[in-house]
């Protein structure tokens with residue numbers, strides 16, 4: 001303990017500041033590491049999405065999911081902002097927790113909600129798929145940045161599929 005010695009110089013304050021600064025830095029680094037494993041950090045988000053959707057298109061299973069007329073009508077009626085809120089809510093409750101008892105089965109395959117279709121189509125349906133497709137490890141709480149990234153992926157798929165002239 002060398003606290004009292006340099007109280008005149010203000011070194012104590014500097015010390016305290018430095019240590020809390022260090023904690024911030026650690027937290028930032030953790031977040032940066034988490035982001036590094038997801039494509040969100042690229043400056044060209046559209047290009048990241050294109051790359052991801054190209055990869056997904058190669059999966060027969062992922063490609064099977066689509067928006068039916070009921071889904072499209074629902075999206076139209078609610079609007080994209082509301083759908084985005086639903087997506088954020090589903091992700092926070094069904095995907096974000098570190099431990100999910102029914103992981104792998106928490107996202108309905110039937111046309112219950114367009115976000116569920118989007119989750120299956122984009123590999124955001126469970127923590128197993130999230131790890132496989134997006135390199136986000138399971139067994140820990142999802143960060144706010146990761147949740148925002150997943151919502152962005154889901155909304156991108158919904159926008160692409162609900163746009164006019166889409167075949168499926």
Ligand SMILES: [Zn+2]
Pocket residue numbers: 104123124125126127128129130
């Ligand atoms: Zn899954």
